[in-house]
Structure formats: C-alpha cells, structure tokens
Amino acid sequence: MPKIKAEKKSRVHNEVAKQGIMFNKDYGQHILKNPMVITSMIEKSALRPTDTVLEIGPGTGNMTVRLLENVKKVVACEIDNRLVAELQKRVQGTHLQSKLQIEIGDVLKKELPFFNVCVANVPYQISSPLVFKLLLHRPFFRCAVLMFQREFAQRLVAKPGDKLYCRLSVNTQLLARVDMLMKVGKNNFRPPPKVESSVVRIEPRNPPPPIPYTEWDGLTRIAFTRKNKTLGSAFKQTSVLATLDKNFKLHCSLHNKDIPADFNIKEKIEEILVKAESAEKRARTMDLDDFMTLLHAFNSEGIHFS
Known part of the structure; x- marks a missing residue:
C-alpha cells in the first residue's frame, strides 16, 4: 500500500530518474524543457542588464541559467529542497553563482523581495493567489511573463460577455494590463502535464486606480x-x-x-x-x-x- 501511495504522489521521468530526482505532483512540478520556449519568454520580458528578476518554481534551473546570463540578479523561490540543491550545483563555481539568490519555502507565505521583472513557469495550483500577491506587491514591478494552465490564462484576458469572463478577469484587469503571448503544448514539459499551457504578460497599472x-x-x-x-x-x-x-x-x-x-x-x-x-x-x-x-x-x- 505505501508503495502505491508513493507512486501516486510522484512521477518519475527517465532522464531525471538517473539524477535521482522525483518530481512531486503536490508541488505541481512540470519542468519546462524546450529551450525555444524559454528563449521566447525571456525575449518577451524585455530584460535589462540592471534588472533583478524574480523566478518562482525554478525547478532544475533551465530558465534560471538563461536569466542569469541577461540580468544583474535572479531571486529564485523554490519550495523543494532537492531542487534547490540541483540549482546550486548547476551554478557552483561559475561566474553566475554570485548573481543567484535562492529563497527556500512557500512563496505565498513569504514576503516578496524587491524585483523589476517576474519570469516563471508557475506551479498551476498557486496561479490565482500568486497573481494577486504580485499585483498587490509594492514597489511596483515593470512586468511579469508567466506560464499558466491555458484555461486560467484565458480567464485572465477574457472580456465581458466571453464564456470564461469571471471575477478573476475583472479583478486582474482592474490592477493590470494582461496580454496573451503564446500557447505551449504539454510535450514541452517533463513530465507532461494533463493540460495545455499558455504564456501571458502582466503589466501593473501604475499608478493603480484610486479604488480600495x-x-x-x-x-x-x-x-x-x-x-x-x-x-x-x-x-x-x-x-x-x-x-x-x-x-x-x-x-x-x-x-x-x-x-x-x-x-x-x-x-x-x-x-x-x-x-x-x-x-x-x-x-x-x-x-x-x-x-x-x-x-x-x-x-x-x-x-x-x-
């Protein structure tokens, strides 16, 4: 019985199994493996060499390393200690090591650090609370380029009368301009999630509307x-x-x-x-x-x- 429970909680991908990493479904761990998608997300972020970037759920660091090459500093928030170790190992002894700050723990329970831009393949189960944590954060950030489950992304950009228009749509659009950037198929991840994904760009309204x-x-x-x-x-x-x-x-x-x-x-x-x-x-x-x-x-x- 315990064996079945363990298999249910984690999916093992052959490549990472060799490294001894088991992806934890409870944390929504689906690692973005396609370098083209990562490149596109970074380009859409319009990063500057002086930027501090917040990355949530860096996983094994495929995006993190690319971000580090383009900016002054990356603050990576990771809940899983095993992946923190992988990330540290990946930059150890390189010129990128001093530019990486890792925050361990649940990002929803921590105070966010200062950042100019947020780029993340977001664990899908924290999508909604994370969006509002970001949008209510001060000082303002310039923009966020985020990967979400496709239907959630469609709700973010939905207009009045659309089938998916909901409270999430109107609350987000009060605080930010939201644009759909691209669709990302499930095969771009390991292990593949059960749903399709999309990337959106969120730009906070600054100053915000004068409404409590x-x-x-x-x-x-x-x-x-x-x-x-x-x-x-x-x-x-x-x-x-x-x-x-x-x-x-x-x-x-x-x-x-x-x-x-x-x-x-x-x-x-x-x-x-x-x-x-x-x-x-x-x-x-x-x-x-x-x-x-x-x-x-x-x-x-x-x-x-x-």
Whole structure:
C-alpha cells in the first residue's frame, strides 16, 4: 500500500530518474524543457542588464541559467529542497553563482523581495493567489511573463460577455494590463502535464486606480456568485444582506452617524441598484467602468464591502 501511495504522489521521468530526482505532483512540478520556449519568454520580458528578476518554481534551473546570463540578479523561490540543491550545483563555481539568490519555502507565505521583472513557469495550483500577491506587491514591478494552465490564462484576458469572463478577469484587469503571448503544448514539459499551457504578460497599472482593492474584491465576489443572474437577485441573498447590514452599522459607528430608526438594508440595496440602473445587469456582461460606477454608488450611501 505505501508503495502505491508513493507512486501516486510522484512521477518519475527517465532522464531525471538517473539524477535521482522525483518530481512531486503536490508541488505541481512540470519542468519546462524546450529551450525555444524559454528563449521566447525571456525575449518577451524585455530584460535589462540592471534588472533583478524574480523566478518562482525554478525547478532544475533551465530558465534560471538563461536569466542569469541577461540580468544583474535572479531571486529564485523554490519550495523543494532537492531542487534547490540541483540549482546550486548547476551554478557552483561559475561566474553566475554570485548573481543567484535562492529563497527556500512557500512563496505565498513569504514576503516578496524587491524585483523589476517576474519570469516563471508557475506551479498551476498557486496561479490565482500568486497573481494577486504580485499585483498587490509594492514597489511596483515593470512586468511579469508567466506560464499558466491555458484555461486560467484565458480567464485572465477574457472580456465581458466571453464564456470564461469571471471575477478573476475583472479583478486582474482592474490592477493590470494582461496580454496573451503564446500557447505551449504539454510535450514541452517533463513530465507532461494533463493540460495545455499558455504564456501571458502582466503589466501593473501604475499608478493603480484610486479604488480600495478590498472594497472592489468584496463587490465582485457578490456579483459573480451567480454571474448569470441579475445583480438584483445576487444582492437579495440573506448572507449578503446580513454582511452588508453589519458593515453599514460599523461604518455609522466609526463615523458617529445615527442609524435611521426605520433603516432596512434590503430596501437600501434595492434603492441603490435602481438608482445606479444596475438592478437588471448581470456580472458576466459588466465591464470595469460598470463595476466602478456601482462601487461608487454603494460607497457614497455608506454601504461597504470590507
């Protein structure tokens, strides 16, 4: 039984098995082996000799070595100690060694170091939290060229009305410009993943829109809970009304405002939606401006989402 469990958790590729490396499925380890794809990703990053590059999940260092040849410094974040050893071994005794800084551990739990550009073949299970960790990081970076599962990449660039348009799309596009760069087939990796991949370029909006992101995130969370339903329907949910009622009372308390004796959160929400001409709108067809207008309408009436 233990043997089956071990085989399930790890895939062994013949070449790397000779080196004694087993790729861990729990970490989403699929090493990018095609040098053409690596070259293309580096070219799209428009790197400068003075840059500090952040690489997440460097694996055995195929991308890392190429990055080191082009920039001042690479900070590589790796969770797997075995791959850290491989990476160190690869640059040891070369002129590249002094330019490489390795951060060991879970990148989602660590504070990100300073960097100008991020280039990475991202472990797919951390895609969404990583995107927002990067976009909320300060100081701003210039751009990120990232490999994702194809459907995730398509969600990042989806427009209102598209089948894949979702909260991820609108939240990302509020904070950044996102462009699809290229498709990458599964045979470019070892071991091959079960899905196709795509590379995107993310450029943070600097300065960012003058909107509190936690407020925006709270609004879109409610709106996209049922993206095909009208907003009037989405905001009638008991749990939503209870949260907004609590937030309203807290807001009044913090600003020494009296709560009207006849205050009814459901009626207030309906009134704001009608006034903003949004009651019949559906999240799947709303663009950034629609959400900005709606958030302003709510906030100006003391209704908050965080």
